[in-house]
Amino acid sequence: MVHADASNFAADVTKQEAYQQVLDQAEGLFYEQRNWVCNLSNAAALLWHAYKSVPSPSNQVNWAGFYTIDHSVPSTQPKQQLILGPFQGKVACQTIAFGRGVCGTAASQKTTQLVPDVDAFPGHIACDGDSKSEIVVPIVNGRNTLVAIIDIDCTVVNGFDDVDKEWLEKLAELIGKSCDWP
Amino acid sequence: MVHADASNFAADVTKQEAYQQVLDQAEGLFYEQRNWVCNLSNAAALLWHAYKSVPSPSNQVNWAGFYTIDHSVPSTQPKQQLILGPFQGKVACQTIAFGRGVCGTAASQKTTQLVPDVDAFPGHIACDGDSKSEIVVPIVNGRNTLVAIIDIDCTVVNGFDDVDKEWLEKLAELIGKSCDWP
Numbered sequence: 001m002v003h004a005d006a007s008n009f010a011a012d013v014t015k016q017e018a019y020q021q022v023l024d025q026a027e028g029l030f031y032e033q034r035n036w037v038c039n040l041s042n043a044a045a046l047l048w049h050a051y052k053s054v055p056s057p058s059n060q061v062n063w064a065g066f067y068t069i070d071h072s073v074p075s076t077q078p079k080q081q082l083i084l085g086p087f088q089g090k091v092a093c094q095t096i097a098f099g100r101g102v103c104g105t106a107a108s109q110k111t112t113q114l115v116p117d118v119d120a121f122p123g124h125i126a127c128d129g130d131s132k133s134e135i136v137v138p139i140v141n142g143r144n145t146l147v148a149i150i151d152i153d154c155t156v157v158n159g160f161d162d163v164d165k166e167w168l169e170k171l172a173e174l175i176g177k178s179c180d181w182p
Numbered sequence: 183m184v185h186a187d188a189s190n191f192a193a194d195v196t197k198q199e200a201y202q203q204v205l206d207q208a209e210g211l212f213y214e215q216r217n218w219v220c221n222l223s224n225a226a227a228l229l230w231h232a233y234k235s236v237p238s239p240s241n242q243v244n245w246a247g248f249y250t251i252d253h254s255v256p257s258t259q260p261k262q263q264l265i266l267g268p269f270q271g272k273v274a275c276q277t278i279a280f281g282r283g284v285c286g287t288a289a290s291q292k293t294t295q296l297v298p299d300v301d302a303f304p305g306h307i308a309c310d311g312d313s314k315s316e317i318v319v320p321i322v323n324g325r326n327t328l329v330a331i332i333d334i335d336c337t338v339v340n341g342f343d344d345v346d347k348e349w350l351e352k353l354a355e356l357i358g359k360s361c362d363w364p
Contacts, residue, residue: 003273004272004310004311006272006273033276037250038276042274042276045271045273065223068219072217083219083220084223085220085223086267087223090186090188090189090190091186091188091207091228092223094224095220127185127186128186129186
């Protein structure tokens with residue numbers, strides 16, 4: 001199999017169909033491969049090319065990737081932080097404290113944050129001023145401990161809806177159980 | 183600082199100027215941050231956006247990223263392998279045996295492989311049939327042990343020259359000494 005084909009999406013796919021392909025391809029790529037860096041890197045590529053294949057606003061996604069728990073911060077410290085993982089898009093903030101901005105809130109509350117307008121979100125961190133809306137989905141391991149988050153940014157407001165939430169939560173579940181986490 | 187600005191390159195930069203910016207920005211991003219996943223993820227973003235900003239053939243780059251040593255393979259085994267790290271581009275091969283293809287040859291010989299036409303390279307692995315030329319640069323740690331490779335693919339033959347080799351080797355040296363490797 002030519003691996004790049006996994007990120008080729010038909011020209012007229014719907015958002016649901018694109019997400020279904022992301023999930024199917026991810027499941028295939030994760031088969032007998034549990035390395036989290038490898039799997040998150042390919043998952044970011046799948047998501048990026050899926051978004052670029054579907055109608056607006058999804059094709060206006062400008063960042064798709066992951067943050068993971070930063071284990072260089074001792075767990076005895078009161079505040080944990082996230083650290084940048086594999087992604088597609090422009091250079092991004094390296095660390096984000098739990099509770100700070102959209103990513104930090106998703107991490108500390110372990111709930112999906114669907115933010116139609118990031119400028120209205122208290123404490124939003126502007127890694128890229130072009131990003132106008134965002135969805136962040138927590139990833140937990142088999143013991144329901146947070147290990148990472150999926151973070152997707154879009155250059156227009158209302159870039160995401162409940163369809164994105166539903167499918168990204170399915171992807172988060174697949175990723176959570178398919179990788180060995182540090 | 184808005185981090186995404188690091189990947190904004192002026193419209194009329196030369197290849198040398200773009201590489202200089204990559205190196206300068208990488209040095210800034212790596213300051214007080216030695217997490218290898220975080221740093222390789224941002225370095226892939228810098229390289230990708232640099233290539234997209236300069237004239238052909240560099241703007242025809244279709245994959246820019248990293249493979250690292252796969253530590254799930256015991257070092258007592260005769261054959262080591264590389265495993266996919268952070269990148270920008272389409273889904274890629276997950277593991278590559280030392281000595282196999284362009285990446286595996288760069289890893290086993292610890293020398294840069296500048297390949298004008300991948301189809302003429304013995305044992306080339308076609309992760310993406312669109313890739314026609316490739317440059318792979320080894321990254322070593324402070325003890326001169328191979329820890330990773332930089333891998334860049336281009337959709338046209340003769341996509342890379344000695345300027346790419348020179349600058350990517352500078353970047354490899356910076357990355358090698360700036361990260362804590364597993």
